[in-house]
Amino acid sequence: MPPSNRTAGSQVPSSSSGISPGDSSSNAPDQPIASQKINGSSRNTTERRTESVRSQVTTRERLHMRQGSPVKITALDGHGSDGQHSRLLDHRRRSSPSSASAAPSRKEKIARPPWEPQASLTPQTSAPLASRISVPPLASLLPQPLEPPPLSQLSPQAQEAAILDDLLYTLMGFEGQYIRYVDSYNPSVEKDRLAGPNFRILPGLDPSLRDLTTSVLKMATYHSAIEAFVEVQSRAEFGSINHALCASIRKLLKDYLILVTQLENRLITSETFSLHVLHLHTLPTNQMMFQVYNLAQEILKKNALVDDDLDDTIDDFDDVDNILEQLREGGELAPGGMSKANRCTGGSVLRLLTERLSRMSGDPAARALLQTLLRDASRPYMTMLNEWVHRGGIKDPHNEFLIKEQKSIGRENLDIDYTDEYWEKRYTIREPEVPPQLGAVKQKVLLAGKYLNVVRECGGVDISTEVHDVPKSFDDPRFLDNINAAYAHANSSLLDLLLTTHALSARLISMKHYFFLDQSDFFTYFLDLSASELKKKSKDVNVGKLQSLLDLVVRQPGSIAAQDPFKEEVKVQMNPTRLAKFLVTVVSVRGFEEDELNDNASSINYTPSVAEEINNNAMTGYESLEFKFSIPFPLSLVISSKTVLRYQILFRYLLSMRYTETVLVNAWEDQNKLIGWTHRSKDRNVEMFKRRVWTLRSRMLVFCKHFSYYCTAEVMEPNWRRFMARVDSLNNPEAGAAQEAGPKKVGRTVDELMDDHVDFLDTCMKECMLLNVRLLRVYTKILSTCTLFAKWMPRLNQDLILADLSLVNTPAANRYLALHLAHYPHHHPSANPATTSSSSTAPMAPQLSKPAPPPSQKNKQPPSSTTNKHAHPQSHRPTQTPTPAPTSPLPPELTTHDPTKYPSIDDMLTRYENNFNHHLKIICDALDYYAATETVALGRLCALLSFAGEKAG
Numbered sequence: 001m002p003p004s005n006r007t008a009g010s011q012v013p014s015s016s017s018g019i020s021p022g023d024s025s026s027n028a029p030d031q032p033i034a035s036q037k038i039n040g041s042s043r044n045t046t047e048r049r050t051e052s053v054r055s056q057v058t059t060r061e062r063l064h065m066r067q068g069s070p071v072k073i074t075a076l077d078g079h080g081s082d083g084q085h086s087r088l089l090d091h092r093r094r095s096s097p098s099s100a101s102a103a104p105s106r107k108e109k110i111a112r113p114p115w116e117p118q119a120s121l122t123p124q125t126s127a128p129l130a131s132r133i134s135v136p137p138l139a140s141l142l143p144q145p146l147e148p149p150p151l152s153q154l155s156p157q158a159q160e161a162a163i164l165d166d167l168l169y170t171l172m173g174f175e176g177q178y179i180r181y182v183d184s185y186n187p188s189v190e191k192d193r194l195a196g197p198n199f200r201i202l203p204g205l206d207p208s209l210r211d212l213t214t215s216v217l218k219m220a221t222y223h224s225a226i227e228a229f230v231e232v233q234s235r236a237e238f239g240s241i242n243h244a245l246c247a248s249i250r251k252l253l254k255d256y257l258i259l260v261t262q263l264e265n266r267l268i269t270s271e272t273f274s275l276h277v278l279h280l281h282t283l284p285t286n287q288m289m290f291q292v293y294n295l296a297q298e299i300l301k302k303n304a305l306v307d308d309d310l311d312d313t314i315d316d317f318d319d320v321d322n323i324l325e326q327l328r329e330g331g332e333l334a335p336g337g338m339s340k341a342n343r344c345t346g347g348s349v350l351r352l353l354t355e356r357l358s359r360m361s362g363d364p365a366a367r368a369l370l371q372t373l374l375r376d377a378s379r380p381y382m383t384m385l386n387e388w389v390h391r392g393g394i395k396d397p398h399n400e401f402l403i404k405e406q407k408s409i410g411r412e413n414l415d416i417d418y419t420d421e422y423w424e425k426r427y428t429i430r431e432p433e434v435p436p437q438l439g440a441v442k443q444k445v446l447l448a449g450k451y452l453n454v455v456r457e458c459g460g461v462d463i464s465t466e467v468h469d470v471p472k473s474f475d476d477p478r479f480l481d482n483i484n485a486a487y488a489h490a491n492s493s494l495l496d497l498l499l500t501t502h503a504l505s506a507r508l509i510s511m512k513h514y515f516f517l518d519q520s521d522f523f524t525y526f527l528d529l530s531a532s533e534l535k536k537k538s539k540d541v542n543v544g545k546l547q548s549l550l551d552l553v554v555r556q557p558g559s560i561a562a563q564d565p566f567k568e569e570v571k572v573q574m575n576p577t578r579l580a581k582f583l584v585t586v587v588s589v590r591g592f593e594e595d596e597l598n599d600n601a602s603s604i605n606y607t608p609s610v611a612e613e614i615n616n617n618a619m620t621g622y623e624s625l626e627f628k629f630s631i632p633f634p635l636s637l638v639i640s641s642k643t644v645l646r647y648q649i650l651f652r653y654l655l656s657m658r659y660t661e662t663v664l665v666n667a668w669e670d671q672n673k674l675i676g677w678t679h680r681s682k683d684r685n686v687e688m689f690k691r692r693v694w695t696l697r698s699r700m701l702v703f704c705k706h707f708s709y710y711c712t713a714e715v716m717e718p719n720w721r722r723f724m725a726r727v728d729s730l731n732n733p734e735a736g737a738a739q740e741a742g743p744k745k746v747g748r749t750v751d752e753l754m755d756d757h758v759d760f761l762d763t764c765m766k767e768c769m770l771l772n773v774r775l776l777r778v779y780t781k782i783l784s785t786c787t788l789f790a791k792w793m794p795r796l797n798q799d800l801i802l803a804d805l806s807l808v809n810t811p812a813a814n815r816y817l818a819l820h821l822a823h824y825p826h827h828h829p830s831a832n833p834a835t836t837s838s839s840s841t842a843p844m845a846p847q848l849s850k851p852a853p854p855p856s857q858k859n860k861q862p863p864s865s866t867t868n869k870h871a872h873p874q875s876h877r878p879t880q881t882p883t884p885a886p887t888s889p890l891p892p893e894l895t896t897h898d899p900t901k902y903p904s905i906d907d908m909l910t911r912y913e914n915n916f917n918h919h920l921k922i923i924c925d926a927l928d929y930y931a932a933t934e935t936v937a938l939g940r941l942c943a944l945l946s947f948a949g950e951k952a953g
Contacts, residue, residue, distance in 0.1 A: 115143055127234035129250075135187045139175040148177040151204030159206055160275050163213055164267055167278065170199060170220040171260050173227060178202045179217065194232060194306050196225030196293070212275050219282055222289035223256060229296040232305065239345040239398035240380035242299075245353075248376035249292060252369075259285055284365070291366050295373070298352060302344035346400020347433035350378055350474070354436045371475065378474045381435070389445060389486035390467045392452030402434045402442060403427055403449060411457075411633055423637055423754075427453070437474045444487040451490035451750060454634045455497055491749050494634070495730055498750070502635050505727055510566040511639070514627050515647040516716050517654055522561040526553045527662075534621035538574050541621040546572045569630040578619060579652045580780040587773050622659045626652055638754055646761035653770060654711065660783050661704040663790035667697055674797045686800065689906060693796070696913055700786040703920070703948040710941045715767045723760040727753065767937040772930065778923045785915050792908070802901045920948060 120134045151159055166176025175181060182198045199217045201210060230249055233242045263281060266273045300306045344352065353374045360366040384401045387393050394405050409426045427450050434442050471478045498504045512518045527534070529549045533541050550572055554561035561567050575582075626648045631639045671677040671694060681687050730748050762771075769775040924942055931939035 115146060126236040127231055129234060130231040136174070138187075139177075139180045140183070151178055151202055153204075156206050156209070159204075160209055163201075163205065163209055164273075164275055164278065167213065167216055167220075167275075168260065168264050168267070170217060171223065171263075172257075173220070173224045178205070179213070190228070190232065191306060193228035194225060194300055195297075196221040196228075209275060212279050216275075216279055216282055216286075219286045219289050222286075222293040223253070226253065226289065226292055226296055229300065233296075233299070237398070238303075238343070239400040241346050241349045241377055241400055244380050245349060245373060245377040248373050249296075252288065252292060256285060256289065287365060288369055291360070291369055292373075295353070295356060295370075298356075299344050299349065302348065302352070345398065345433075346381065347402050347430070347435045347438075350374065350381060350435040350437075353377060375473045375475055378435075379472055382470075382472055382474070385438075385445070386467050386470045386482075388449040389483060389490070390452070390470070392449050392454075392456040392490070394449075400433060402430055402438060403446060404430045411636075423450075423640070435474070437479065438483075441480065441483050444483055447749065447751060448483070448487040448490040451494040454637065455490070455493045458497060458501075458634060494750050495748075495753075498635065498638060498753075499727075499730055502632070504635060504638060505724070507566055507631075507635060507639065508724070508727070510564050511629055511647060512720060513560060513564065514570055514629065515651040516712070516720070517651075517658070519560040522553045522556065522559040525556065525559070526550055529553065530621075534625060536621055538576060538619045538621055538624035541574055541624070543572055543574060546621075546625075571628040571630065573626060573628050574621070574624040575626050575648075575652070576619070576624065578623065579649065579656065580776060583649065583770055583776055584773055587771055587776070622655065623652075625655060638750070638757055640754075643757055643761060646758075646765060649770060650716070650761070650764060650768070653768060654708070656783060657704055657708045657711070660786050660790070661701065661708065663787060664697060664701045664704060667790045667793040668701070670793050670797060671697070675801065677797065677800070685902060685906075689902070689909065690800070692909060692913070696789065696909070696916065697793075699948045700789060700916065703782065703945060704786065706944040706947060707941070710944055711768050714940055715937065716764050719760050719763050719767075723756060726756050767935055769938070769941075775923065775926055775930070778919050778926065782916065782919045782923065785912065785919070789912050789916075792912075796905060799901050799905045920945065 117137050118134075119136070122132045122134055124132060148162075151162070154162065162178055166179040169176045170179050179199050179201055181187070182200050185197045186192050187197070198221065201213060205213070226249060230246045230253070232238075234246045259282070263278055266277075266281075297306065353370060357367065357370040357374060360370060381401070384394070384396055387395050388401070388403055394401060394403060396403075396405075404427070406426055406428070409422055411422055427446065429442055429446055438445060471482050476482075513520070514523075517523055526549060529552075530546050533546055550570065553559070554564070554567040554570065556562060629639075629644055629647070631644070671690075677690060681690075726748075730753065765771050769779060924945055927938045927942035927945070931937075931942060
């Protein structure tokens with residue numbers, strides 16, 4: 001409000017003031033003055049103007065001498081007119097000193113130095129309503145001839161009149177003649193303007209007037225600081241919440257200016273108006289301005305725009321995620337050159353308002369004021385909140401909403417996202433931006449928007465319509481009900497999308513068939529067809545050929561996979577990392593102490609020389625084979641890469657047991673068909689050796705079978721049924737009706753479904769010993785021992801022939817040795833047994849044609865048809881037509897009895913027995929311990945493995 005408007009009602013008619021009609025100062029047109037009502041009294045301005053004419057006559061020369069301060073003249077020169085200037089001079093008559101002061105002549109006035117203050121426009125800022133008028137010159141720069149008379153020379157009445165006149169200017173943010181800024185205040189410095197000016201009163205004022213003036217000047221300080229705060233906080237970088245707060249404060253400043261106008265009118269029209277009366281009228285407003293000033297200063301301190309002890313400035317760059325996200329988007333680290341860590345925007349402003357409202361709850365006026373500010377400031381926040389919880393979208397250009405969106409994380413990376421980054425980090429909560437009103441429901445707000453965002457990306461949310469009948473501010477009584485209802489609706493929408501539209505249950509059942517080998521007739525057929533490829537090293541396996549064989553198998557009529565609608569999404573791939581090594585690495589990262597892993601290392605890490613001969617770099621296709629399941633969005637949120645990885649781990653775990661069981665069954669077939677085992681030796685030691693081999697092979701097979709039974713029938717199947725029961729409960733109509741009847745009660749949520757899925761897989765892995773490093777290492781050693789033992793059988797048959805005096809150099813033995821040497825030249829007896837027994841990297845027993853067994857053995861069958869069914873087809877030897885022996889003669893060492901063979905193979909068998917017994921005892925003791933301390937289910941496995949104990953035969 002310019003000074004010209006404030007003095008519009010102070011013009012005195014020329015007829016009563018002694019000024020001639022021809023005077024330019026008296027020719028300004030009179031402006032109509034509205035009636036003002038202060039303290040219940042209303043008077044006609046025209047009548048009061050006549051009654052308020054003082055008896056003292058002021059001359060034209062005195063009017064020219066008693067002009068206003070340079071601050072006010074500058075404003076008038078920039079905006080006022082001649083009439084406004086005339087009215088200002090008329091107003092000065094009432095506050096002019098007594099006629100005793102000497103009046104300068106016209107010649108003295110012309111001789112004064114020129115005083116020509118200038119006003120200009122400043123550059124426009126991002127705050128659209130900010131003032132663009134340059135800062136007026138300070139009163140301290142006023143030329144000496146224009147200085148007013150000292151207060152000490154004025155009477156108390158004249159002092160009060162002059163101070164009242166100056167106070168009206170200072171309340172508007174300008175300096176007066178006797179009330180000026182302190183020397184340390186610089187209005188050109190933004191930090192000084194935001195802190196507010198301190199005023200000083202020129203010496204000579206009466207002490208009683210000084211005390212009242214000092215009290216009123218506080219309000220002038222508050223007003224100037226608040227105006228500067230509104231201009232600064234209205235800039236674009238401070239966000240819409242600050243903009244709404246500034247708009248609400250502008251309403252208060254408008255009421256404040258109305259009060260100043262009323263006070264000016266009262267000063268002009270009432271002779272009884274005094275400094276004491278002005279002080280009484282400004283007390284309520286002073287308290288209001290004090291509350292707004294304190295609020296503004298607190299916000300400015302958090303924004304580091306005023307001096308404060310900021311201890312956390314060194315932590316500006318601790319939020320690495322925010323910094324990287326801003327850099328990806330091509331933005332600055334902090335808008336406006338200010339650190340984001342020191343910005344008070346969005347929810348932080350609402351939190352600060354709420355906390356102040358709580359502290360000032362005992363003051364009715366302050367409480368009403370802060371409630372109004374909070375209501376107005378929360379409206380943009382509520383608009384963003386309603387957009388998020390009802391549509392799943394974020395309209396937050398200033399990054400002040402409690403939900404943060406990482407736009408760099410897209411769903412195109414879901415296939416390789418093993419940490420659920422899309423779901424966990426795409427939308428996160430900005431903890432500093434959470435208002436106290438949303439503290440208890442912030443997770444519901446996050447999930448409601450995330451759920452609807454997924455439905456929205458799938459085309460299930462109509463974003464063309466506006467959201468109606470929703471709360472607009474925090475004090476709306478429907479505030480919490482709105483969030484709860486939106487959360488329930490979003491959850492039911494996403495569940496319906498997953499379970500009905502995308503058939504989540506059917507897809508989970510399909511994954512069970514492929515990964516848990518449930519009803520896996522197709523998988524057995526696949527292993528039979530792909531044996532020639534899977535025997536190779538993993539890097540040499542033709543994955544395309546395996547994929548073709550799998551596609552052929554899953555389309556085989558009559559198999560369970562032929563009816564699977566998702567069979568096209570199963571792909572074959574080779575994993576270059578050994579399962580045990582990968583699991584030990586993962587489990588160690590998850591927080592196991594190193595000391596804990598090294599306890600009893602001498603017993604757990606003990607590996608006989610046979611097991612040490614495993615070549616870790618020569619993984620076969622059986623060890624690397626795994627399935628990959630393509631999951632479309634949004635099912636990839638529930639069946640994420642993280643969960644698919646768990647399925648793959650469990651699949652490779654089961655496959656390793658089946659592979660070991662298969663090679664042991666092949667060894668059993670060799671013991672029933674090959675001449676070295678079917679011939680009854682006359683040497684008792686050889687026969688006892690065969691029994692020991694048979695017993696060890698049987699115990700290993702029992703170990704594998706019981707372990708496989710435990711993992712599938714006692715771990716995976718029960719946990720699977722419990723998990724699917726929870727999934728099926730989501731489709732329960734009664735539960736859905738209950739949910740609709742009470743939207744505030746949400747029975748099951750999508751996040752709970754995700755957690756159930758991960759918990760199901762983690763439970764299976766834990767009860768299968770895959771999350772225990774000690775048990776996993778011992779189990780791996782046992783399985784490696786069993787595999788090496790089964791691969792030793794073909795070479796052992798040859799050594800048995802040479803060690804048996806009654807069998808060596810017989811026609812049947814020579815025929816077998818010739819065929820065996822032709823297929824396995826590296827099995828020459830001159831080779832080192834310790835080396836050759838492990839040099840073969842073939843995953844199955846050697847595949848070759850052998851002569852038919854003796855008539856006594858021809859019709860002998862395996863102990864169970866199930867075991868024989870899982871044997872490799874290429875491991876079945878022809879039993880009907882004997883193969884003719886090669887014509888080339890055998891080397892002499894293959895037709896001569898070797899007495900050193902038996903001690904050698906006996907020593908090797910002893911090492912296998914000791915190795916198996918040792919680790920079997922360790923794993924049984926460890927299972928017993930962990931069953932009592934951690935996982936009760938392991939007790940059942942310990943009981944099953946006891947059947948493979950040392951005395952079992």
